[in-house]
Amino acid sequence: MASKLYHWLNERLGFDDLYKGLLDRPEPRGTWWNTLGSATLFLFTMQVMTGIFLLMYYTPSPDHAYDSIQYIMNEVAFGWLIRGIHHWSATLMVLLVFLHMLRVFATASYKYPRELTWVIGVFLLLTTLGMGLTGYLLPWNQRSYFATTVATEIAGLVPGIGAFITRTLRGGTDLSALTLSRFFAAHVWMLPALLTVLIGIHLYLIIRHGESEYPTEED
Amino acid sequence: MGKKHNVTRRDFVKVMTGVTGVIIGGGIALPAIGYAVDPAIKSGGSGKDAWISLGPVENYPIGEPTPFNFTRTKVNGWEKTASTHGLFVLRKSDTEIKVFSNVCTHLACRVAWHKDKGEYVCPCHDGVFDKDGNVVSGPPPRPLDQYEYKIEDGNLFVRFAGG
Numbered sequence: 001m002a003s004k005l006y007h008w009l010n011e012r013l014g015f016d017d018l019y020k021g022l023l024d025r026p027e028p029r030g031t032w033w034n035t036l037g038s039a040t041l042f043l044f045t046m047q048v049m050t051g052i053f054l055l056m057y058y059t060p061s062p063d064h065a066y067d068s069i070q071y072i073m074n075e076v077a078f079g080w081l082i083r084g085i086h087h088w089s090a091t092l093m094v095l096l097v098f099l100h101m102l103r104v105f106a107t108a109s110y111k112y113p114r115e116l117t118w119v120i121g122v123f124l125l126l127t128t129l130g131m132g133l134t135g136y137l138l139p140w141n142q143r144s145y146f147a148t149t150v151a152t153e154i155a156g157l158v159p160g161i162g163a164f165i166t167r168t169l170r171g172g173t174d175l176s177a178l179t180l181s182r183f184f185a186a187h188v189w190m191l192p193a194l195l196t197v198l199i200g201i202h203l204y205l206i207i208r209h210g211e212s213e214y215p216t217e218e219d
Numbered sequence: 220m221g222k223k224h225n226v227t228r229r230d231f232v233k234v235m236t237g238v239t240g241v242i243i244g245g246g247i248a249l250p251a252i253g254y255a256v257d258p259a260i261k262s263g264g265s266g267k268d269a270w271i272s273l274g275p276v277e278n279y280p281i282g283e284p285t286p287f288n289f290t291r292t293k294v295n296g297w298e299k300t301a302s303t304h305g306l307f308v309l310r311k312s313d314t315e316i317k318v319f320s321n322v323c324t325h326l327a328c329r330v331a332w333h334k335d336k337g338e339y340v341c342p343c344h345d346g347v348f349d350k351d352g353n354v355v356s357g358p359p360p361r362p363l364d365q366y367e368y369k370i371e372d373g374n375l376f377v378r379f380a381g382g
Contacts (some may be wrong), residue, residue, distance in 0.1 A: 078254045
């Protein structure tokens, strides 16, 4: 019965082919360093899941942001765990993205025909840092408030349009409720949507080209 | 394929990957479920059923309705709502006590005790109640609500039903 159902579904959905194409593809011999990209993808998945759960209690308003996080940490069952995972895998994700980039650089995996994968990867790095920047403000405590003050001021150092960039990031001249809600919007929708699209292309390119062979002495 | 009890390396890795996945998935999913249903299983604050202490019974003179106010706080998540409730303690004798809510039964304004007239008067629509809480005149549909009370070691308590 189960195998009949399996065949019926497989005939229509074709997950045997999918499995072969995605997971059973031939790869050159690699090392543990080759797993950093997958590890980052795993952390991204964790971030999406824990992030969605944090949204159940978090409130992006200056009046409630801090209190709602205190509530998550001290009152809600496993709130400390969900937020802890979100906090620490955010930190770890930035670290892993950098290590992944260093590995790709060291093994020259960015060369033809994988230049686009590298370029997308650079955007992924920047978007990940953007997630870090916007997420940092959301607890709305002293540290996040002044970290964002400094960060948006640094953005203002761009010649000519600097002041405009700062105002755009802050939603006005001051760090305010508008800053919090636009950083929130960026953190939970704009950047994640962008990240998802970029990850999709990145993965497609990896499956299309396969993993690169490590360079040999002749190279 | 080997003998019956032999497991190929490939199958072993597949099974172990699955097992690890289930452990990690369960390790996240179970706390996440607890996290999601948490507010449904606990209620916070003092805004629930409780006995409110009104102090020694002797503080309330016999024959004269005496007002008493108390505040209850309801906690929903990080949001606190304080509400003030008022009542009148009427000691008719050493043993007989009535505790009236000061909420008018018409549209929930607060009634006041008018000593000169010996009546409770509601300022909103001229509802008038006598000393025992019965409607004298005006729109109120029923007598003033009464609190359930008890006396323990000479102290008076009323039962706050929540809300």
